[in-house]
Amino acid sequence: MTNLLCIESSTSICSVALVSNGDLIGLEETQDKNAHSARLTVLIEKILNDNRLKAKQLNAVAMSRGPGSYTGLRIGASVAKGLCFALNIPLIAVSTLQAMALQATKSLKISSQKDWV
Known part of the structure; x- marks a missing residue:
């Protein structure tokens, strides 16, 4: 079983996600x-506990x-490292813009066809 902890801290809202075998579980x-x-380590502890x-x-x-908020x-990065x-374990750095673009294509069901600009 592959478990990946994801940390998003580039905006004013802080979030963590837990992915297991490619599925979002928390x-x-x-x-x-x-x-x-004040909240990042608390969120990590909660998501791990909730998923046992x-x-x-x-x-x-x-x-x-x-890109995002420097602080x-x-x-x-400090918590992740x-x-x-x-x-x-490995640390994976993800572009905030690429992650947002990927989410937008999934949310809007945009195909990979290049017939629109």
Whole structure:
């Protein structure tokens, strides 16, 4: 079983997601603006507990690499790198813009055809 913890901290809203074998199994976010430093580790602990997982069961951590809020990105990167170092697992940096574009194509059901601009 492959477990991936995803951290999004590039905007004023902070969120974490848990993906297992390619399926989203958990999502936690805070609507408290700019509360990344106070809430990120709490959200991670909650999502792991809710899904009965321990941190050592994670196979990798993915994090947003920007563009975005400098402070938010640094907080997310620090937590992600700390987890990866402690657990000896890979860190995956994801472009915030590419992630948003991918989500938009899925939400809008945009085909891969190039007949529109």
